[in-house]
Amino acid sequence: MNSEATTGNGADGTPRVSYIGNGSTLRSWLLTKDHKRIALMYLISVSVFFMMGGLYAAAIRLELLTPASDLLETATYNKVFTQHGVLMIFFFLIPSIPAILGNFLLPLMIGAKDLALPRINLLSLYIYWLGGALTLIGLMQGGVDTGWTFYTPYSTTFSNSYVMLVGLGIFINGFSSILTGLNFIVTIHTMRAPGMTWFRMPLFVWAHYATSLVMILGTPVVAITVLLLAIERAAHVGIFDPAIGGDPILFQHLFWFYSHPAVYIMILPGMGVISELISNFSRKKIFGYEFIAFSSIAIAVFGFLVWGHHMFVSGQSIYAGLVFSFLTMVVAVPSAIKMFNWTATMFKGSITFDTPMLYAMGFMGLFLIGGLTGLFLGSVGLTVHLTDTYFVVAHFHYVMVGGQVIAYLGGIHYWWPKMTGRMYSEFWGKISAMLVFIGFNLTFFPQFILGYLGMPRRYAAYPEELQVLNIFSTAGASVLGVGLVMPVVYLTMSLINGKKAEDNPWMHPGLEWRTSSPPPTENFDTPPVVTWEAYEFGEDSGLDIEGARRRHQESVVNA
Amino acid sequence: MQNTSWIPMFPEAASTFAWQVDVLYFYLIAVSVAFSIPIVVAIFAFGIKYREREKFATPEEMHGSMVLEVTWSIIPFIVSMTIFLGGAIIYFQQYTPPDDAMQIYVVGKQWMWKIQHETGQREINELHVPVGRRVKLTMTTEDVLHNFDIPAFRTKADVVPGRYTYLWFEATKPGKYHLYCAEYCGLNHSGMIGSVIVMEQRDFDNWLSGNVSGQTPVEAGKDLFENKLGCASCHSGGQAARGAKLEGIFNTQVALVGGEKVLADDNYIRNSILNPAAQVVEGYQPIMPTFKGQVTEEQLNSLVAYIKSLSPNAAAAATAAKPAMAAPATPAAAKPASK
Numbered sequence: 033m034n035s036e037a038t039t040g041n042g043a044d045g046t047p048r049v050s051y052i053g054n055g056s057t058l059r060s061w062l063l064t065k066d067h068k069r070i071a072l073m074y075l076i077s078v079s080v081f082f083m084m085g086g087l088y089a090a091a092i093r094l095e096l097l098t099p100a101s102d103l104l105e106t107a108t109y110n111k112v113f114t115q116h117g118v119l120m121i122f123f124f125l126i127p128s129i130p131a132i133l134g135n136f137l138l139p140l141m142i143g144a145k146d147l148a149l150p151r152i153n154l155l156s157l158y159i160y161w162l163g164g165a166l167t168l169i170g171l172m173q174g175g176v177d178t179g180w181t182f183y184t185p186y187s188t189t190f191s192n193s194y195v196m197l198v199g200l201g202i203f204i205n206g207f208s209s210i211l212t213g214l215n216f217i218v219t220i221h222t223m224r225a226p227g228m229t230w231f232r233m234p235l236f237v238w239a240h241y242a243t244s245l246v247m248i249l250g251t252p253v254v255a256i257t258v259l260l261l262a263i264e265r266a267a268h269v270g271i272f273d274p275a276i277g278g279d280p281i282l283f284q285h286l287f288w289f290y291s292h293p294a295v296y297i298m299i300l301p302g303m304g305v306i307s308e309l310i311s312n313f314s315r316k317k318i319f320g321y322e323f324i325a326f327s328s329i330a331i332a333v334f335g336f337l338v339w340g341h342h343m344f345v346s347g348q349s350i351y352a353g354l355v356f357s358f359l360t361m362v363v364a365v366p367s368a369i370k371m372f373n374w375t376a377t378m379f380k381g382s383i384t385f386d387t388p389m390l391y392a393m394g395f396m397g398l399f400l401i402g403g404l405t406g407l408f409l410g411s412v413g414l415t416v417h418l419t420d421t422y423f424v425v426a427h428f429h430y431v432m433v434g435g436q437v438i439a440y441l442g443g444i445h446y447w448w449p450k451m452t453g454r455m456y457s458e459f460w461g462k463i464s465a466m467l468v469f470i471g472f473n474l475t476f477f478p479q480f481i482l483g484y485l486g487m488p489r490r491y492a493a494y495p496e497e498l499q500v501l502n503i504f505s506t507a508g509a510s511v512l513g514v515g516l517v518m519p520v521v522y523l524t525m526s527l528i529n530g531k532k533a534e535d536n537p538w539m540h541p542g543l544e545w546r547t548s549s550p551p552p553t554e555n556f557d558t559p560p561v562v563t564w565e566a567y568e569f570g571e572d573s574g575l576d577i578e579g580a581r582r583r584h585q586e587s588v589v590n591a
Numbered sequence: 592m593q594n595t596s597w598i599p600m601f602p603e604a605a606s607t608f609a610w611q612v613d614v615l616y617f618y619l620i621a622v623s624v625a626f627s628i629p630i631v632v633a634i635f636a637f638g639i640k641y642r643e644r645e646k647f648a649t650p651e652e653m654h655g656s657m658v659l660e661v662t663w664s665i666i667p668f669i670v671s672m673t674i675f676l677g678g679a680i681i682y683f684q685q686y687t688p689p690d691d692a693m694q695i696y697v698v699g700k701q702w703m704w705k706i707q708h709e710t711g712q713r714e715i716n717e718l719h720v721p722v723g724r725r726v727k728l729t730m731t732t733e734d735v736l737h738n739f740d741i742p743a744f745r746t747k748a749d750v751v752p753g754r755y756t757y758l759w760f761e762a763t764k765p766g767k768y769h770l771y772c773a774e775y776c777g778l779n780h781s782g783m784i785g786s787v788i789v790m791e792q793r794d795f796d797n798w799l800s801g802n803v804s805g806q807t808p809v810e811a812g813k814d815l816f817e818n819k820l821g822c823a824s825c826h827s828g829g830q831a832a833r834g835a836k837l838e839g840i841f842n843t844q845v846a847l848v849g850g851e852k853v854l855a856d857d858n859y860i861r862n863s864i865l866n867p868a869a870q871v872v873e874g875y876q877p878i879m880p881t882f883k884g885q886v887t888e889e890q891l892n893s894l895v896a897y898i899k900s901l902s903p904n905a906a907a908a909a910t911a912a913k914p915a916m917a918a919p920a921t922p923a924a925a926k927p928a929s930k
Contacts, residue, residue, distance in 0.1 A: 413681025486742025
């Protein structure tokens with residue numbers, strides 16, 4: 033019997049069809065308007081891109097095992113690191129949490145039956161596929177070797193690779209982000225259940241609100257930039273190319289005006305997940321709810337004012353450099369606020385160390401390092417030395433992988449029972465969480481030292497005295513690789529032989545846990561009315577804790 | 592091939608910036624440790640002390656604390672401001688070249704560094720400089736972005752097509768140091784490397800005199816100006832000439848047609864050769880043809896150097912920095928070019 037097809041009993045006592053069982057034809061998936069089905073399709077597509085990007089990462093680390101450029105031709109290496117960046121950033125990191133977990137959970141968390149614009153939601157998936165397909169065609173044709181930053185005039189005039197095709201893929205993919213962001217904002221404003229006030233929303237929703245703001249305000253700028261590139265190439269109007277009167281630095285300004293806020297698209301949703309995990313696995317209302325909520329908004333707003341900190345050595349005015357450095361330091365404050373509040377939330381809690389919580393604690397450690405090294409890079413005089421070295425590479429991997437990817441994995445584990453109706457293997461979950469943490473640190477911590485020693489990024493070959501640290505890094509990457517492949521295996525296995533998940537296996541108060549696992553297509557039998565505050569764990573919030581304890585006791589006895 | 596530092600896995604420090612950057616670096620490490628220890632200890636301590644005692648317990652609810660929130664907002668803010676200030680002070684020095692520095696021209700191209708000394712000597716992928724002297728690099732590129740990066744000096748700067756950027760340093764220790772291109776520039780980016788060789792002044796002077804110098808940039812510029820490009824036919828002859836007077840203009844404010852003023856610096860001179868109609872001097876017609884495509888980056892450097900030499904007062908600072916020994920090195924062509 034396929035237990036995911038039905039999901040408990042409806043209000044009238046008859047078996048109820050889950051969103052997974054509601055149609056099994058390809059058509060029922062491809063033309064669905066159900067946010068949960070769209071999220072699952074995103075999960076599969078994004079995972080494919082993540083694995084491809086991971087293979088490129090493996091190639092990079094293997095090449096860097098030896099100082100000489102020997103495993104790969106230099107030309108190939110340049111394409112490999114470019115494509116690693118393009119796939120990971122535009123097709124994995126940016127859509128990961130918002131498009132998968134956000135899509136699945138946002139309506140459930142605020143008690144809605146879907147996103148406000150379900151057709152637009154499906155459209156954004158198709159746009160993602162189209163952009164991804166064009167990019168993949170570009171890669172198959174021969175790839176692109178400009179670095180993910182596409183700096184001019186190399187990208188416009190000198191590179192003989194498929195810049196325009198890949199650029200077009202990224203341009204189109206951008207509209208997917210814009211539509212998703214728009215959809216989230218409209219949904220949060222208009223679809224909240226009765227009683228779900230702004231300050232009763234889970235912080236995951238707040239984080240997605242902030243992310244959406246960045247998506248709809250920032251992404252158009254990168255679209256404009258790509259358009260300007262196309263105009264320059266087609267009509268020979270001097271915009272970025274100095275040979276025809278353009279300014280290559282202008283490209284950097286426009287690129288980073290989007291891409292810096294995009295960095296926050298790649299961390300804010302992760303912070304939202306972590307707020308959920310820390311609070312729920314401590315069974316305690318999050319400390320400083322309003323401060324965490326508004327710090328997300330503050331990060332989103334300040335994120336638009338610090339793009340110049342990518343350009344400290346570009347020849348921009350030193351006064352501009354000083355202003356950008358100052359503003360960058362200001363962004364440190366809301367990030368610090370979050371760290372302290374998360375830590376304080378654990379104080380006097382009732383903490384369990386299930387796999388998602390292990391990921392959340394790993395996130396705190398890694399984001400701490402990622403954030404603090406951000407101060408190194410924000411401090412202009414120091415960052416002149418560090419710019420374009422492995423210090424930068426290590427820093428942004430600590431934030432994006434140590435932050436967003438760890439949060440994403442924690443979130444996937446946490447909500448897996450809700451999404452699939454099955455429990456994964458807790459044993460393997462814990463093992464993989466620890467392997468990821470150890471492997472990640474072993475990979476990227478040596479790169480901070482390499483960076484201060486001066487090893488430039490995007491180098492296929494490097495001086496011999498730097499080999500030892502590079503060997504550590506590659507060794508760590510293989511541990512990390514194993515840690516990341518394991519969830520693919522045991523999560524897939526859980527679909528076949530996993531224990532059937534209860535509706536609320538963790539006994540957590542969020543609305544998403546107050547419907548069946550997996551939920552029915554319309555999410556809730558009766559539209560919920562919220563009478564409790566966010567993260568309220570007591571009996572007042574309507575949780576049947578006594579019943580859950582009893583069931584837990586029985587399961588222990590049976591085992 | 593490099594010297595090693597007494598701290599393990601720490602880069603050689605060989606310029607006047609290096610110790611400042613290193614101090615800031617260690618300050619930041621101290622700050623990081625000071626913030627991390629309480630947080631990590633708290634996470635572990637809370638994790639052990641408040642681990643689950645009863646399944647699905649409901650711990651007592653706690654309300655936020657304004658005092659705590661304000662405290663842990665203000666302390667990071669103050670600390671981050673000290674980091675900002677420290678960085679700002681160093682940055683200001685790194686990117687404010689002193690007037691009396693020794694001039695060296697750098698032209699980047701895929702995938703090599705072409706360097707010319709003021710006394711005419713050229714080198715490729717190597718830069719010889721004397722210890723204890725301020726050196727200013729005036730840099731541009733023939734193609735894409737590059738970045739002149741000397742980790743042992745703790746400084747670097749992008750090299751941008753179509754304009755001059757500057758880098759300066761004062762080396763403190765003789766030795767051979769890595770020179771990297773730090774801005775991705777295509778196929779052989781990781782091969783665009785070389786060495787900076789810091790020498791005692793006497794060794795440097797010997798090195799200079801042991802190399803064929805050919806024409807100095809100023810001499811080459813004069814030759815281009817007067818003969819090869821024929822600039823002199825319009826630009827000499829005082830106020831009556833068709834072209835603007837160039838004597839004494841460097842580093843002064845020049846009035847333009849339309850009432851604007853512009854500082855006549857390297858970039859202005861360069862632009863006026865390549866794109867003369869853009870900023871025409873008050874009182875002249877926009878009749879000068881462009882020289883874009885007719886002069887190489889190195890010739891442009893020479894022309895700019897020559898035009899600067901026409902302003903003895905402004906250029907005096909640069910000339911004053913020339914060592915007494917460097918002057919006789921110029922006719923070194925007489926000696927056999929031995930290395």
